[in-house]
Amino acid sequence: MKYFPLILAALRRKPIRTGVTFLSVTAAFTLFGLMIGLNATMDLLEQRAHADRIWTLARFETTGMPVTVARQIAKLPGIKKNSVMTYLQGYVGDPKNRAGVLFFDDQYGNIFPDQVPPQQADLIRHDRTAVVMNRMAADALHKKVGDRFTIISPQTNRADGSKNWPLTIAGIYDDIPQFPGPMISGNYEYFDKSVPLAEQGKINEVDSLAADPAQAPALAERIDKLFANSGTPTRSQTEKQIYSQGFGDLDVEALTRKIALIGLLMLVLLTANVIAQSVRERLAEFATLRTFGFSNAKLVGLVMAEAGFPCLLGAMCGIALAWWLALHLAAVMPPGTGIPAPTMTFAVFLWALACACGLTLASTALPIARLNRLDIAAALSRYA
């Protein structure tokens, strides 16, 4: 601490240079935070996925499944209960304002209390045109509780021949952290009784709860075997399996790591240059300190502190900025893209801290080597 004024003096010697170095570190760590934060979100989602929930979808999307599939699945030993769901896709007003509704039955709230709050799920039980939605969906549609709106679905006809689905907002609930997009939930009975007779009794998804999470993967296989030779084969996976497979053949984690790494590499060169310059300009000063009896280790410490200060502070500010940006990312992204916002977990913070320390070491390595070779007499004479 005794040498703090020395470090401060070094930093204040060229305030613009120190400030700009700090800003470039902040920029690079903002990028770092967003990239590694996205990985953290995906890890969180994977951790949070329930091992005992099995999602059964039609193996071929257009076939749908008859609602009896759910009853047969419910009869399998090891299945506690299940819920059926259909999807409605369309738009509100303009085709660019895409919106979708998940219509589910009474059991859904018991199986997915973490996705739709149970009190909210209750709101759609008794009123057939009622829907509840998360804040993201309400903001996207600019709606509040009690508002009515109509979803126009080009590919889903109603029994009366129209494609308009009038809905009433019964509730709006706060967004669940890391949930990737807008979600609107409605009453399955309403959907089912509105479509033409030939389309009734068809569902898109059955969600089942296994009594024993360890048995869930085997149960999923068993479900698919049960319907393999039916006209509507199924594809069942546990929620854990679904969240662990990521985004198809796009390796998001590898990509985000690469980008974060490139940002850091750029920064190493930049900071190293600034420190090297600072040391070069002050060789006489360092030589003076040496003649005063400062050990080599102390000089190394001074240089490291001079580099570490903007690096660590910049890294922390960068992560803070990334955190702020992540909160507002949903507003600038086109809706319905399904990419969750990055999360600044403690691990991300620690990674940033470690990288900032690494950055300090890497950028001071050459200047310190130079300092170790310092010839006091030469340094003093040249700049005297």
Added chain:
Amino acid sequence: MNAMRQLGIVSLLNFRNLRRRFWQSLVIVAGMTCVSGVLLSLLSVTEGMQQAYRSTGDPRSVIIVSHGSLREDNSSIPRDQARIIMNAQGIAKALDGSPLADSGFVTGIPVPLKANGATSYARLTTFSKMGVALRPTFHLVAGRMFRPGTHELIVGSLAQSKFKGMGVGDKVTMPNGQWPIVGIFTTGDLLDGVLVGDTETVLPAMRHNSYNTVIVRLASPGAFPAFRTALAENPVLTVDVMRLSDWNTRIGADSAAFFHVLIYGVSIILAIGALFGCFNTMYAAVESRGREIATLRALGYGSFAVALSVILEASALSIAGSLIGALIAWTLYDGVQGGMGWDFFKLTVSPAMIGMAIIWAIAVSILGGLLPSLRAARWTVADALRAR
């Protein structure tokens, strides 16, 4: 001395001195290499995808989808409407006198990936009678065409290389059993990534009863406005009519839009880092050359020439970095087989993209070099000569 000549001489002096400031200058070059490398590598995917969409389909074709559809998947055209559309005025006639119009259906079918055996979804589309006639670039490279009414499929050459079990004679699992692959085709566009079957055979197998699209070729290109008006004014129809090329270009742009937000976001943050690097380097360069600049000024060189020479130096270094980044992106990704969802295409680093990277470099160097150049210009001769 005129200003241009001054600028030339001062800049030449700067560049001759670059070797002495090699490591500092490298910061600008490397910074811009990172920015342009990342920007162009990521954009190569969306550019490749958009190019593939733009070049897909016969430019003479017109597509009809249900009103408000943004993609084929969320369009639905009932059979009775399809019949009315196909008999509308202005559609070209085939040799047998029937209209050059085809109703189609698209869906996804689960198939294993060649790479790791994991189940992925391949796109299955369908042709009716005029499917091939409406796609002039279509030709078989192996096997034969499917026979209408039979459980047979043909597969595009890219889909064949991407998915497992797609050779002639292999079988694909459909809802009602195993359908053999009887041929392999190529069209040179996005259709190469899909499987194709007979519309009226695939629909009942998929338990579906309406088409997604109708594609027609008009008798003359000028017939489009009249054709569109006729369909729009028909009270029985609720459809949108678009030139196939416009439809595909829009889908490509829509799919790319989301990624562009991410790509430009990432690149702009990197560019801000590079900008600060450029600023620091040029500032240091100006400071270290205090005496040199003062001497020049004392000799009668104008402050404008000195200031501009600083920006020119930054620009030259930035552009060099940008070109290195572009070269890396081009070497790594141009022409590489890529994919996004179920679209397969070649990644592209186009000259226009490289041009954009150069513009970014110039912008970064001007923003980063501006303050240092003003500093150089503002220095009074006496102060600068006294510097260190």
